[in-house]
Amino acid sequence: MRVAVIGSGGREHAIVRKVHESPSVKGIVAIPGNYAMREIATVISRVGVTDFEEIAGICIDENIDWVIVGPEAPLSEGLADYLEDEHDIKVFGPRKLEAQLESSKAFSKDLMAKYDIPTAKYETFEDYGAASAYVKQEGAPIVIKKDGLAAGKGVVVAMDMDTALSALHEMLVLSSGQVVVEEFLEGEEFSLMVLVNEEFVHPFEVMAQDHKRAFDNDAGPNTGGMGAYAPVTHISEEVRMEAVREIVEPTARAMVEEGLSYFGVMYLGAIVTADGVKVIEFNARFGDPEAQVLMSLLESDLGEVLENMYNKKPFALEWRPGFVAGVMLASKGYPGEYTKGSSVRIPEDLAAQCFISGLSVGEAESIVTSGGRVLLVSGYGRTIDDAVKSAYDCVDRIEYETDTLFYRKDIGSRAMK
Structure with a gap:
């Protein structure tokens, strides 16, 4: 099969890499992609994620069988509806009404209230x-x-x-x-990615944990994510199953009851409280940076997984043993105002451990910052301690101009207590 991946960040970089590893996939197009995807995908940077007609034309010209939508904006604006209804192109990502699970917090909270799904x-x-x-x-x-x-x-x-x-x-x-x-809910948070086709669900067996706040010890404003690690072994399998039983499956059934046909990833941001597991938020796509660490552990053929989900055919996901930790390097000032155009150098032997979010090619093929979250540096280990140490050892080798980037120094600390 031939696959198009929509998006240009670290999550999409991770998806492109995983699809590239899939024996069932024979070609990849990234729209708009980023420079780091060029070696393994055809990158079409001139097209934006909401240029629906252009995306459709590329998919037709490139004989695309599957479109995987990474970011939330094109989902909320109806990219899946357009490609499926107008061009009969298969899309892994919910349609506009179903994407309200993320695009409207009021919609998702009202749905949970109506169907007694535990939340704040x-x-x-x-x-x-x-x-x-x-x-x-x-x-x-x-x-x-x-x-x-x-x-x-x-x-x-x-x-x-x-x-x-x-x-x-x-x-x-x-x-x-x-x-x-x-x-306000108190407790331990975790992220669970769930593959959903109406009432047919396949939750990831591996949980991840994100670090949302900008600075160490969960200080500062919320961000898009300053780092993540997986698996989360200090939260029990019983808790994960409770989340599946009390939240994931009822939510999938609730969408069907409401006449909606959800197909794609349902991201559950959950918290373990004294009263059980509750929903903090739902997203309608893979998390970022959770996708980067989870895709680094996933060993299954993602192309086959898409086909199995489309056909509601039961399957097993295979996971690499061990842990992956990821540390996000961000532009100074993020999530507020920040400058662009600062030089960054990634040693060639670290490229496979880096997921690019906000870097682009500048003058004379130099690599410069172009976003708030710049790159996620990952590390693998048989233990969480080893994975975290590996990630930070790699961070130390990234070269950048003084006081242009910052990062949290406590990624994975909850798991290392």
């Missing part, structure tokens, strides 16, 4: 006055979420009232739309 208590607001009154009534800590897509940065975990009210002011007064105000 919440209310939805459009008016600042009503929202601020509710927050004052509930008290801090409390969680404020902007409805809609925000690249992982539309969530404020407010530990005090000033932070909560400031977040509401920014989301409802300085901009328009809805916010979801949630009860």
Whole structure:
């Protein structure tokens, strides 16, 4: 089969690599891709992820059998609908209505409430006055979420009232739309990727854990993810199965009950509380940076997996033993304002351990920063300690201009206690 991967970040870099390893895959096109994919895929950088007609034309010209959509924006805007309905091209990624599970926090919370799927208590607001009154009534800590897509940065975990009210002011007064105000949940978080075709689900047997906050010890603002590791062995298999039984399977059934046909990845961001496992969020695609570490451990043919999911044919996923840890190098200032164009050099022998998110080719073929999250550096080990050490040893060998990049130094620390 021939596969097109939509997206240009580290998650898509990991997917392209995994598809390249698949014996069933005979060719790969990356749209728009990035420079690091050029050796294993045809990279078409002139086309954006929401240029639906251009994407369709490329897929037809390249005889594409499967399209794998990496980022959330084209899913929420209906890329799957367009390719399937207008051109009969198979897409691994949910259609626009189903992608609301991520693109609308209000939709997902209302779905969970209707079908008794365990999650935090919440209310939805459009008016600042009503929202601020509710927050004052509930008290801090409390969680404020902007409805809609925000690249992982539309969530404020407010530990005090000033932070909560400031977040509401920014989301409802300085901009328009809805916010979801949630009860603050305490516990251990984990990410579970689930392959879904309507009521047919195959949860990954391996969990990952992301590090959302910008700085060490979970300080600073939320980001798109500053690092991840897998598997998460200090959270038991019983907890994973509870999540599957109480959350994943009921959510898949709920979508069918609502007349929706979900096909793609359902990302469950969950938390283990004193009252059991609860949903923090759903995403409608692979996580980033979780995909990078999970794809590094997955040994199955991803092309065959897609066909099995499409046909609702039971299968087993094969996993490499050991652990993978990934450390994200980000531009100084991220997730706020940052500069681009700083030089970065990756030693040739480390290229296979790096997943590119925000690097591009500059003058004289130099590699320069072009985004907030720049690259994820991974390390493998038989133990989590070995994997983390390997990752940070590799980080030390990445060359960049002083004070242009930063990274967390505590990735994997929860698993190493």
